[in-house]
Amino acid sequence: xxxxxxxxxxxxxxxxxxxxxxxxxxxxxxxxxxxxxxxxxxxxxxxxxxxxxxxxxxxxxxxxxxxxxxxxxxxxxxxxxxxxxxxxxxxxxxxxxxxxxxxxxxxxxxxxxxxxxxxxxxxxxxxxxxxxxxxxxxxxxxxxxxxxxxxxxxxxxxxxxxxxxxxxxxxxxxxxxxxxxxxxxxxxxxxxxxxxxxxxxxxxxxxxxxxxxxxxxxxxxxxxxxxxxxxxxxxxxxxxxxxxxxxxxxxxxxxxxxx
Amino acid sequence: xxxxxxxxxxxxxxxxxxxxxxxxxxxxxxxxxxxxxxxxxxxxxxxxxxxxxxxxxxxxxxxxxxxxxxxxxxxxxxxxxxxxxxxxxxxxxxxxxxxxxxxxxxxxxxxxxxxxxxxxxxxxxxxxxxxxxxxxxxxxxxxxxxxxxxxxxxxxxxxxxxxxxxxxxxxxxxxxxxxxxxxxxxxxxxxxxxxxxxxxxxxxxxxxxxxxxxxxxxxxxxxxxxxxxxxxxxxxxxxxxxxxxxxxxxxxxxxxxxx
Numbered sequence: 001x002x003x004x005x006x007x008x009x010x011x012x013x014x015x016x017x018x019x020x021x022x023x024x025x026x027x028x029x030x031x032x033x034x035x036x037x038x039x040x041x042x043x044x045x046x047x048x049x050x051x052x053x054x055x056x057x058x059x060x061x062x063x064x065x066x067x068x069x070x071x072x073x074x075x076x077x078x079x080x081x082x083x084x085x086x087x088x089x090x091x092x093x094x095x096x097x098x099x100x101x102x103x104x105x106x107x108x109x110x111x112x113x114x115x116x117x118x119x120x121x122x123x124x125x126x127x128x129x130x131x132x133x134x135x136x137x138x139x140x141x142x143x144x145x146x147x148x149x150x151x152x153x154x155x156x157x158x159x160x161x162x163x164x165x166x167x168x169x170x171x172x173x174x175x176x177x178x179x180x181x182x183x184x185x186x187x188x189x190x191x192x193x194x195x196x197x198x199x200x201x202x203x204x205x206x207x208x209x210x211x212x213x214x215x216x217x218x219x220x221x222x223x224x225x226x227x228x229x230x231x232x233x234x235x236x237x238x239x240x241x242x243x244x245x246x247x248x249x250x251x252x253x254x255x256x257x258x259x
Numbered sequence: 260x261x262x263x264x265x266x267x268x269x270x271x272x273x274x275x276x277x278x279x280x281x282x283x284x285x286x287x288x289x290x291x292x293x294x295x296x297x298x299x300x301x302x303x304x305x306x307x308x309x310x311x312x313x314x315x316x317x318x319x320x321x322x323x324x325x326x327x328x329x330x331x332x333x334x335x336x337x338x339x340x341x342x343x344x345x346x347x348x349x350x351x352x353x354x355x356x357x358x359x360x361x362x363x364x365x366x367x368x369x370x371x372x373x374x375x376x377x378x379x380x381x382x383x384x385x386x387x388x389x390x391x392x393x394x395x396x397x398x399x400x401x402x403x404x405x406x407x408x409x410x411x412x413x414x415x416x417x418x419x420x421x422x423x424x425x426x427x428x429x430x431x432x433x434x435x436x437x438x439x440x441x442x443x444x445x446x447x448x449x450x451x452x453x454x455x456x457x458x459x460x461x462x463x464x465x466x467x468x469x470x471x472x473x474x475x476x477x478x479x480x481x482x483x484x485x486x487x488x489x490x491x492x493x494x495x496x497x498x499x500x501x502x503x504x505x506x507x508x509x510x511x512x513x514x515x516x517x518x
Contacts, residue, residue: 044384045347047309063322088304097355100382121380123359125303 002092002108003032004190005076006175006226008182008248012042012070013223017202017211019076020065021231024206026055026078034081035091038064039104040071041179046102050091072250073182075175077106089126093175094134096122098141099148101178105134108228109171109187133172137162152181156255159183160245167243175226182248184226186240192226193237194251202232222251261351261367262291263449264335265434265485267441267507271301271329272482276461276470278335279324280490283465285314285337293340294350297323298363299330300438305361309350331509332441334434336365348385352434353393355381357400358407360437364393367487368430368446392431396421411440415514418442419504426502434485441507443485445499451485452496453510461491481510 005022007015019038027033036055039048047069051058055078077092084090092106107130114129114136121142122135140162141155149155159176163185166172173190176183184190195202197220199213217223226248230237240246246256264281266274278297286292295314298307306328310317314337336351343349351365366389373388373395380401381394399421400414408414418435422444425431432449435442443449454461456479458472476482485507489496499505505515 042347045309045311045350046384047307047347049308050304050306052304059326060322063319063326067318067322088301088306091304097382097384100384102384123356125305125356125359125361 002077002079003030003228004106004108004173004175004226005074005231006182006184007071007074007223008251009072009221009223010250010252011221012072013221014068014070015074015076016065016068017204017209018225018227018231020209021204021206022076022078022227023055023061023065026061028056029206030078032078032080034079034086036061036076036078037091037093037106038074038076039093039095040069041073041177042071044101044179046095046104046179048093048095048104050088052086052088052091073177073179075104075106075177075182082110084126084128087126090128090131092130094131096135096138098138098178103138103176103178105130105174105176107133108173111166111170111172114166114169133166137166153255156247160257163245164243173228180249181254182226184240184246184248186244187242189228190226190240191230191237192224192240193235194222194224194253196222196251201234203234205231205233224248224251224253261339262289262337262487263365263367263432263434263485264333264490265441265443266330266333266482267510268331268480268482269509269511270480271331272480273327273329274333274335275324275327276463276468277484277486277490279468280463280465281335281337281486282314282320282324285320287315288465289337291337291339293338293345295320295335295337296350296352296365297333297335298352298354299328300332300436301330303360303438305354305363305438307352307354307363309347311345311347311350332436332438334363334365334436334441341369343385343387346385349387349390351389353390355394355397357397357437362397362435362437364389364433364435366392367432370425370429370431373425373428392425396425412514415506419516422504423502432487439508440513441485443499443505443507445503446501448487449485449499450489450496451483451499451505452494453481453483453512455481455510460493462493464490464492483507483510483512
């Protein structure tokens, strides 16, 4: 299984603290040694960093921990390969452009028979089930909506329905984003928490690192973090249910199908 | 005007030496201060680094100079903005997936009226003429060839024809790649050189840096570098002609329309 980390914030925020915890699971406190990647949105802009080696040994991961990239939406993934060999093109997050937005995607789980589904608009570059599922999801959206639907809820329900369909094929824990929204689908394991005023201290589980968010934030900041397993030991994480689909934007929960 | 740097090699090769020269032009020996980006292909895999600030001040650019990423095809761009504000989504190289390959593109020049052309499959994320031209080029290829043409020459001639058409709208110096090939179209200014055995020393123009390629290479290595202006002072660069379209792969020139 892989591990996921996502963030949605109302102001550009760095993910160094959470990322430091996750990176340890890529070969030290966890055995997810088969590469890692992180995608940052800055407005409509998108940049990602990928490395097909263990995150604990990655010079790029060290750089990202030191160099604070401030972003409103982040998707991060550390990989333990089950389908698809270890190489750059099989390293999450994957990205594609749809309706003039860069969509990105990371997945934890295995899917059986996903490659039997027909693709029309988007083709995978690598050989993972995950990238294939991402292509199919966007393909279906593009077929249903040649132009982006003007009502957000229409789009969200379409994504939820497609996630439900893919989830029938196996385990489908995902983070998906179109820059503005962070879409989260939980098949088996995901948890989230929102940090907002009054801020307090947080202690990482995987590294001896504490942060006092009072010192790092302003009182209007709202930041939600989503992860496969809680990253901190002294905060209240909300565990997601099986089949739960949730949309976050600007740090806040905007929609969930189970409430 | 922006500056371009491309590389095509038959073995994974780092571009640290040439990149060190180019970076100086991003705010020190040149005034291309409006961001920079570099794309590396490793097999079918693709990773890019973008920064919307001057390359001479960029921590990411410093990291790339120190950390040797070995690649067979590289596209690099430093930007002096003329159309489109300075921000991440307007920073070259741009990338899109077509036929299961990641295509990337960087452009030097201005185009008048490019945005009047109709797009069907690919939409720009940012506001530059350059990204629009890239989307239109891929759009046309996808319309002409829903499936990738099996004969390379057919694809190359199609790209050449599309470049000729775009070039009517202004200045169109470009680097384009589909992982395997580096496509180069020269409207006004591009030069290239191929390094192969017997290797010798090279001296950067923009920095006091020399490399002895004899120490860095094996005798079968073939590496072609393409740049807006020659990067070294003691090697023989070939200046491209106006309207010249050239395809390099695995370090060698495979096709040119003017020979």
